[in-house]
Amino acid sequence: MDSIRLNQLIEENYQKIFLLALKMLKNYEDAEDATQEIFLKVYENINSFRQEAKFTTWIYRIALNHIYYMSTKRSRELNQFPEAYELRTEMNENPSSVLQEKELFESLEKIIDSLSPRQKEVFVMRYYNQLPFKKIATILKKKIGTVKSNYFFAMQKIKNNLQDQNLIEFQE
């Protein structure tokens, strides 16, 4: 693979992998480091990429392995979960709805953080990385049904939590 094509692929995938790392590791600096290390790994091992899988699938596999490696390493070092990173919410024009929206989004942030790792990786790949279920299934080496049910349970959890906290109202 020539270096121009490689650079292009990295350009395309950098933010996506960063978001995946950010959501899984819940820490901005760690995510930044992880993303750098992941892409260095991709570059170093580019010769062992044998076109058996697509390039993006290969990158995502490396990324997930590295993220899990980092999270176990970090939890061993800290022996506890670090605080969730600060939410940087952009202010809206309308001040009355701003507070509501901020509250809603902060809660959503917490709910997404509370998902199980399996549910979260599917959720993040689906929404943040905009991958189709089929691709997610290939990356995780799972059946598409399993991936879909992980996604469903994640959404169910989000829905129930929003409902419990009265952040969403449904018409009777």
Added chain:
Amino acid sequence: MKCINKIKLLDYLNNELSERKQNQIAAHLLECEHCRKHLAEWKKVLNITQQFIDQDIKIHPAPPHAHITQQFGKVPPKSDNLFWIRYWTKPALATVAVLFASLMIFFLSPRSVPIPQENYYVIDNVAYTETISLSDVYLNDLEIMYLQEIYENEELTDDILYGDWLYYEEVLNDLNQEELEELINKMYDNGIT
């Protein structure tokens, strides 16, 4: 049509189903208020989630990474000369494991040990000839076998017991275990084989 299950409903909202299935569900939704209510709820949840994620992605742009791509030229990527090793490690290890296991089975399995000559006992009759080792465990079985032989084979019994079978049968029936053993010992001593 039955009510749509929730996973299917989410698939419908995400446009994940085949066109026929999408149409089927759309038709069902026209009739069923219950499913329509569920659909509206899920739509709301998905909308809110999508809004949140759009904003989240917007406020988390990719961190600067030009320095990484610059590094690429400086350090050459690892050459993949370990390719063959990687591909052959597993099959080679499996072969070694199988060989090792079969060798262990061969060496550790119980095998017949040659019996010293004096422990052989030879049954040598007109009917058949057999060489049996007289280990302690085997002796008991041999006695039982021998008695059965006497009972079952008249010609043999005549040979062994000098033709007076009926008499010996009566005697044998009256004997208890110990006396039987004694008789057998005597028979061995007398060279009745």
